[in-house]
Amino acid sequence: MKKHDQDFMKRQNRLTVFQIIKNEQPISRAAIAKQTGMSPTTVSRIVAELTDEGYVHETEEQVSAGRGRKSSLIRLLDTAVISIGVELDRDRANIGFVDIQGNVLCSESFSRPPNEEASTTVARIGSTIEDLIATGGIDRKRIVGIGVGLPGIIEVQEGIVKFSVQLGWKNIGLADLLQDVTGFQAVVDNELKVKALAEQLKGSAYGSNRTVLLGFGNGVGSALILEGEIYRGVTNSAGEIGHTTVDPEGMMCDCGKAGCLQTYINIPSLLSEASKIKPVRTIEELFAERRAGTHWACYLIDRALAYMAITVNNVVSMYNPDSVILSGEILDKFPEVHEEIVNLCSRYVWEPLQGSFSIVRSKLHEEGVMIGSGMVAQDRYFQLN
Amino acid sequence: MKKHDQDFMKRQNRLTVFQIIKNEQPISRAAIAKQTGMSPTTVSRIVAELTDEGYVHETEEQVSAGRGRKSSLIRLLDTAVISIGVELDRDRANIGFVDIQGNVLCSESFSRPPNEEASTTVARIGSTIEDLIATGGIDRKRIVGIGVGLPGIIEVQEGIVKFSVQLGWKNIGLADLLQDVTGFQAVVDNELKVKALAEQLKGSAYGSNRTVLLGFGNGVGSALILEGEIYRGVTNSAGEIGHTTVDPEGMMCDCGKAGCLQTYINIPSLLSEASKIKPVRTIEELFAERRAGTHWACYLIDRALAYMAITVNNVVSMYNPDSVILSGEILDKFPEVHEEIVNLCSRYVWEPLQGSFSIVRSKLHEEGVMIGSGMVAQDRYFQLN
Numbered sequence: 028m029k030k031h032d033q034d035f036m037k038r039q040n041r042l043t044v045f046q047i048i049k050n051e052q053p054i055s056r057a058a059i060a061k062q063t064g065m066s067p068t069t070v071s072r073i074v075a076e077l078t079d080e081g082y083v084h085e086t087e088e089q090v091s092a093g094r095g096r097k098s099s100l101i102r103l104l105d106t107a108v109i110s111i112g113v114e115l116d117r118d119r120a121n122i123g124f125v126d127i128q129g130n131v132l133c134s135e136s137f138s139r140p141p142n143e144e145a146s147t148t149v150a151r152i153g154s155t156i157e158d159l160i161a162t163g164g165i166d167r168k169r170i171v172g173i174g175v176g177l178p179g180i181i182e183v184q185e186g187i188v189k190f191s192v193q194l195g196w197k198n199i200g201l202a203d204l205l206q207d208v209t210g211f212q213a214v215v216d217n218e219l220k221v222k223a224l225a226e227q228l229k230g231s232a233y234g235s236n237r238t239v240l241l242g243f244g245n246g247v248g249s250a251l252i253l254e255g256e257i258y259r260g261v262t263n264s265a266g267e268i269g270h271t272t273v274d275p276e277g278m279m280c281d282c283g284k285a286g287c288l289q290t291y292i293n294i295p296s297l298l299s300e301a302s303k304i305k306p307v308r309t310i311e312e313l314f315a316e317r318r319a320g321t322h323w324a325c326y327l328i329d330r331a332l333a334y335m336a337i338t339v340n341n342v343v344s345m346y347n348p349d350s351v352i353l354s355g356e357i358l359d360k361f362p363e364v365h366e367e368i369v370n371l372c373s374r375y376v377w378e379p380l381q382g383s384f385s386i387v388r389s390k391l392h393e394e395g396v397m398i399g400s401g402m403v404a405q406d407r408y409f410q411l412n
Numbered sequence: 413m414k415k416h417d418q419d420f421m422k423r424q425n426r427l428t429v430f431q432i433i434k435n436e437q438p439i440s441r442a443a444i445a446k447q448t449g450m451s452p453t454t455v456s457r458i459v460a461e462l463t464d465e466g467y468v469h470e471t472e473e474q475v476s477a478g479r480g481r482k483s484s485l486i487r488l489l490d491t492a493v494i495s496i497g498v499e500l501d502r503d504r505a506n507i508g509f510v511d512i513q514g515n516v517l518c519s520e521s522f523s524r525p526p527n528e529e530a531s532t533t534v535a536r537i538g539s540t541i542e543d544l545i546a547t548g549g550i551d552r553k554r555i556v557g558i559g560v561g562l563p564g565i566i567e568v569q570e571g572i573v574k575f576s577v578q579l580g581w582k583n584i585g586l587a588d589l590l591q592d593v594t595g596f597q598a599v600v601d602n603e604l605k606v607k608a609l610a611e612q613l614k615g616s617a618y619g620s621n622r623t624v625l626l627g628f629g630n631g632v633g634s635a636l637i638l639e640g641e642i643y644r645g646v647t648n649s650a651g652e653i654g655h656t657t658v659d660p661e662g663m664m665c666d667c668g669k670a671g672c673l674q675t676y677i678n679i680p681s682l683l684s685e686a687s688k689i690k691p692v693r694t695i696e697e698l699f700a701e702r703r704a705g706t707h708w709a710c711y712l713i714d715r716a717l718a719y720m721a722i723t724v725n726n727v728v729s730m731y732n733p734d735s736v737i738l739s740g741e742i743l744d745k746f747p748e749v750h751e752e753i754v755n756l757c758s759r760y761v762w763e764p765l766q767g768s769f770s771i772v773r774s775k776l777h778e779e780g781v782m783i784g785s786g787m788v789a790q791d792r793y794f795q796l797n
């Protein structure tokens with residue numbers, strides 16, 4: 028049982044009221060009180076504070092409050108709070124301004140040489156933010172923080188990148204670096220975890236209680252959102268399925284084990300296998316060979332899709348979610364594979380679990396990580412303020 | 413956000429106070445108020461109610477409450493509440509009376525022909541309970557319910573066995589049957605889930621926040637306890653790892669897929685593989701062959717242990733727990749395999765996750781399911797009353 032001191036309770040109540048307004052606006056003070064079990068006085072005090080600070084406002088809309096009385100409705104000011112969302116990947120960075128509803132106000136990206144040092148990447152993020160503020164007419168006072176999503180194992184509390192093969196970083200205090208350069212409070216998180224959160228909050232898994240997002244691209248991973256919260260595990264590594272073993276006699280993986288899931292489905296592995304036969308530099312080239320009916324390309328991609336269906340089975344057996352989102356570069360670039368994976372699931376998913384979940388496409392696509400990172404930055408802000 | 417009506421809040425507060433007393437006894441009213449954030453008046457009212465009802469009592473012990481005042485401490489009456497815990501397996505049933513601390517007061521078991529009809533098994537459970545009440549001197553008024561743990565997929569809310577290969581049951585309304593025969597309120601749950609809960613509450617994972625229990629025996633399964641609660645998933649099937657695919661080209665499984673984890677490690681599969689060479693009827697015989705150095709027995713068991721270490725890797729990658737409990741018939745009967753599996757983990761667990769969790773032995777062994785089922789029955793009682 029957590030120790031609730033008074034300050035904590037106050038902050039918690041404030042956050043609760045704020046989130047109810049955010050999720051159910053327009054809403055009356057009475058409805059907030061009913062839902063939270065707080066007293067009408069407490070709710071009114073918190074709403075007044077939030078109004079003074081420019082987060083919410085009373086609208087012209089009214090609902091009947093019984094006996095002919097009317098009660099005003101509260102709404103958020105969408106741009107009352109803005110955060111910066113950053114997606115960092117091996118070879119590019121996408122940076123955008125995100126409002127309280129998760130709308131992207133403006134964005135920009137730059138390409139990044141693999142293994143670029145963190146300080147250089149951070150400096151470039153800093154100057155891109157300044158460009159966007161200038162050209163996008165962003166009100167600097169409204170910016171509450173910056174969130175970054177990237178592939179790897181992240182220590183979220185301190186914002187440390189413990190380990191990212193894709194970026195070539197190890198033990199980088201990224202949040203501190205970002206804070207020093209930009210002046211904004213920074214949060215760092217795993218890309219799939221924030222993407223899953225974004226899809227659950229405003230994308231393809233809206234309304235789901237137990238969402239799994241699978242990402243198939245340069246890496247392979249999963250993320251679980253439980254009742255609106257990221258499931259992290261003890262070291263924020265939950266969902267790292269890339270190195271689950273799917274064939275102990277299989278190919279060697281760069282991690283030193285054999286038969287890791289990622290050796291069958293991530294893009295670098297597919298290209299390296301294909302190149303044993305013919306130089307294939309991009310995933311587009313490999314899919315073009317498949318479309319042309321080249322037998323080894325068909326074999327490689329069919330096998331990868333079968334392993335993706337197996338991944339759905341294995342993840343569903345463990346997490347038992349209501350929704351599975353298929354996402355990642357392979358799905359974004361070749362939308363036709365979604366149907367193929369869904370069809371393969373009828374063969375590879377354990378029969379008692381078939382029908383217990385729906386498989387959906389990602390709705391936010393390339394913007395998912397940026398939006399999710401921005402939202403995580405806002406959450407952190409409201410927890411601390 | 414849940415709708416908290418006043419009654420719900422009251423019940424919830426009562427349960428909270430009760431659980432704090434249970435976990436931290438002896439404890440003063442002031443300490444309860446501090447931990448829960450409830451007012452001293454509310455805490456005193458709830459403690460008075462619980463005292464009247466014979467659940468708790470004020471002890472002679474006292475703590476200083478400042479300025480020379482003394483404050484009395486509250487304790488549970490261990491036998492204020494008793495429940496019946498039942499472990500049901502393919503070929504036997506264990507039935508015991510469990511007090512509020514999870515102590516087994518008395519127990520009895522009977523063997524059960526596989527595929528025995530549910531009504532027959534329930535009738536036998538009913539008469540065993542009556543025997544135990546008579547011979548064990550159990551106060552019938554104190555019995556708050558009966559909990560049953562069994563292998564299979566269970567609809568917990570209604571207490572329906574959707575599907576149990578081991579018992580040969582499908583869509584059995586077991587809770588209703590039990591309630592009709594015994595007169596006690598009944599809960600039915602998956603055996604590994606209740607066993608994991610028992611280990612976390614009073615066994616080898618005491619104090620853990622994220623516990624995974626693995627069960628290796630007639631079936632293969634896992635259960636996750638998150639901050640003291642069973643993680644169920646949407647259809648209570650979370651942790652059903654027996655049919656995760658570990659080799660798509662592997663042996664056929666009775667579920668109709670190939671290469672399911674259970675085909676490499678559950679007892680029936682091991683015996684059926686061994687019997688291709690020589691009739692082997694029990695797991696003891698197979699281990700005796702291994703001890704004698706028979707090469708195929710060594711191969712089969714070594715392979716099974718490697719797959720158990722792979723299971724640790726796959727489960728840890730997905731749930732990222734702080735503790736993993738190895739349990740089940742194979743571990744109970746051949747305790748030496750624990751060390752072997754732990755050693756294999758250094759080869760099969762992904763390097764970044766090594767050291768993020770501890771591997772422990774089950775502490776409650778054969779009593780785990782019985783104790784856990786009894787505790788689940790008590791939880792249900794306190795939620796409803």
